Every structure is written in structure tokens, then in C-alpha cells.
Amino acid sequence: MNIDEFGLGDWWPRPDQAAAGALDHLPADQWPMLAARWLAAGFNSEPMRQLAQLQSGEPPTRHRVDPHNPRRRAGMFAEPLPVQGHRRHLAALDALDLMPEVLRSIGFDPAPADEEFTARCQGALDIVQHDLDVTGCGQYQMRARIGRGWPATVFATLPDGSYWSGGGGMSRRQDGSWLLVTAADSVSATLKEVHEFEWPVCAVHGGHPKTSIWDGEEPVDLIDKVAWWRCTNTGHALAPVGQLTSKIAKTL
Numbered sequence: 001m002n003i004d005e006f007g008l009g010d011w012w013p014r015p016d017q018a019a020a021g022a023l024d025h026l027p028a029d030q031w032p033m034l035a036a037r038w039l040a041a042g043f044n045s046e047p048m049r050q051l052a053q054l055q056s057g058e059p060p061t062r063h064r065v066d067p068h069n070p071r072r073r074a075g076m077f078a079e080p081l082p083v084q085g086h087r088r089h090l091a092a093l094d095a096l097d098l099m100p101e102v103l104r105s106i107g108f109d110p111a112p113a114d115e116e117f118t119a120r121c122q123g124a125l126d127i128v129q130h131d132l133d134v135t136g137c138g139q140y141q142m143r144a145r146i147g148r149g150w151p152a153t154v155f156a157t158l159p160d161g162s163y164w165s166g167g168g169g170m171s172r173r174q175d176g177s178w179l180l181v182t183a184a185d186s187v188s189a190t191l192k193e194v195h196e197f198e199w200p201v202c203a204v205h206g207g208h209p210k211t212s213i214w215d216g217e218e219p220v221d222l223i224d225k226v227a228w229w230r231c232t233n234t235g236h237a238l239a240p241v242g243q244l245t246s247k248i249a250k251t252l
């Protein structure tokens with residue numbers, strides 16, 4: 001059986017790679033095809049058969065199989081139909097829900113890799129937290145939380161669980177200064193979008209010069225491979241992320 005028949009190109013992740021984060025490279029609407037490939041490779045479980053079945057665009061068997069008549073299960077292996085747009089979207093959402101169960105069912109739990117990823121993001125957020133604390137914003141305790149969707153993305157989340165997912169968020173392929181830039185941007189975006197609160201604000205120039213906080217300069221940037229806060233009014237560099245002081249930025 002040729003892998004190209006599944007539309008996955010010349011590379012597809014094995015289950016152990018998938019559990020370690022490799023699914024970030026394969027859009028969720030292709031996971032049913034991946035499950036079909038795993039079945040063909042000899043892996044097998046009920047959740048995996050349900051996931052593979054999604055490529056027909058039909059709901060998983062668990063919603064429609066007759067438990068009193070096991071022979072009806074034969075229908076689940078019917079020839080796949082062409083996948084249509086909205087069905088494909090719904091199949092991707094079902095695939096997101098099913099995949100962790102699929103991987104656990106064959107002995108590859110994705111939780112440890114997700115926990116490692118989230119902990120790495122929390123490490124970056126802890127550096128940003130220093131800057132929140134020194135500017136009088138210590139009540140905003142930022143926690144790393146993995147969002148729902150593809151690819152796996154972690155957002156700066158407030159203690160009440162609110163966060164802003166529109167700004168991108170932290171991904172597995174980021175590390176070092178790049179991860180810190182994204183962490184700082186996620187913190188700033190969550191405060192702005194959830195509380196309409198601009199942070200950080202330059203002590204000399206203030207925030208954005210106009211009435212709206214939404215049109216200012218980006219608050220964080222990568223300068224010579226270092227994550228820096230920027231003045232949202234004039235755009236000059238304020239301080240490296242994690243080194244803000246109450247003299248450089250306004251305190252609450």
C-alpha cells in the first residue's frame with residue numbers, strides 16, 4: 001500500500017512520534033487518514049477504527065452502531081465517500097477529541113509530552129511574571145494553558161481561566177528568545193483583550209498617543225536575538241523581557 005494514497009506525502013508520524021508532538025506537522029483533518037494508515041500497519045483498537053472512519057465524513061460509529069446487532073458493525077468499513085468542506089471541518093474537530101484516546105489505547109500517552117511543553121511555556125511566563133510584579137501587576141498571575149485546536153498552542157491564562165487566543169500563542173517549535181517573545185506577547189494580549197488594560201506602558205512616553213489602546217506599536221520584539229519590550233507610543237526599546245523596572249515602565 002502506497003502512502004501517497006492517503007494524501008500524506010512522503011512522511012507520516014508513527015504513533016510514538018505522534019504522542020511526542022509530531023501531530024503538529026499534520027493538519028487534524030488528515031488524522032483520520034493517518035489512523036487508517038496505522039490500522040494498515042498493524043495497530044488496532046476501537047478508538048482507532050472510529051478515528052479512521054471519520055475520513056468518510058460520517059460521525060463515529062459509537063453514535064450509530066446498534067449494540068444489539070454486532071453484525072451491523074460491518075458497515076463501518078464501507079468505502080469512504082469524498083469529504084466535503086463542512087464535514088471535513090467537523091471531522092477535524094472529532095479527530096482532535098479522539099486522538100488522545102486513540103494513542104492511549106495502543107500504549108502511547110500524549111500527556112507527558114504535553115506536560116513538558118506546557119512546563120516549558122510556564123518557564124517563559126515566569127520570566128514575564130517578574131515584569132508584572134515590579135510594575136504593580138502581581139495580581140495577574142499568568143499560567144500556561146494548552147488551548148483546544150491544531151497545532152497544539154499554549155496561551156498565557158489568567159487565574160479565572162480567561163485568555164486571548166487571537167495573538168498566536170506558544171508552539172512546540174519555539175524555544176529560547178523566540179518562545180519568550182511569544183510568552184510576553186501572549187501576556188500583553190491577554191491583559192489587553194480580557195481587561196482592556198495596556199501593559200507594559202513606557203514611563204516616559206505613556207501608552208498609545210491616541211485614545212485607543214488597540215492601534216499602538218507592538219509591545220514586544222526580537223532585537224539581536226533577545227526578547228525586548230518596546231514603547232507602544234514611539235517604538236523605542238524599553239528593556240529585555242524579564243528586566244523591566246518601575247523606572248522604565250509605569251506602575252499600576
Ligand SMILES: [Zn+2]
Nearest residue numbers: 202204205231
Ligand atoms: Zn517610550
